[in-house]
Amino acid sequence: MTANRRFRNVIRIGPVQVATSYDDRGSEKHTAACTAPRCNTSADYDSRAAAELAAHTHRCPVR
Template sequence: MPVPNRYRRTIRIGPVQVGTYYDRHGTARHTAACTAPGCGFSADYRDRSAAELAARTHHCKP
């Protein structure tokens, strides 16, 4: 059974949440995920700035 991700440094930019976690190899990864109902957008990035840019430019089309 996989271990659940424990996010830290979470922020919200519009409907998108950005958080940092450590993957199974111990490297820091950053996730941007839209919380709007029916959207389904989420992506992992190596850089925090890339995740924040994706959150700022995301447009929901549910």
Template sequence: MSARRRFRNLIRIGPVQVGTAYDQRGREKHTAACTAPRCGFSSEYDSRSAAELAARTHRCPAR
């Protein structure tokens, strides 16, 4: 079971939300997750710019 994370600095780019949180080892991670139904895209990055780039270039296959 994964730990419940406290996200901060949330932004929304289209249907994708980008947030910052700390992982289980105390490192800062940036997550991009699509909120569209039946999409399922979610990925974790070391840098904020990489997460925002993924959010800008994401295309939902559910469309």
């Protein structure tokens, strides 16, 4: 089942978007997702700093 999330505080760092949302348990989560074609990288983090660091250091595996 897919999560129905309402994202807020969305920023873009290169091809990666970082956003904040609440998970199904009500905890605040921060997501970093790459929007480049054929790059399916995304991850949830507990802190905004970790998500932004992941966005800054992301390298797409597909060139």
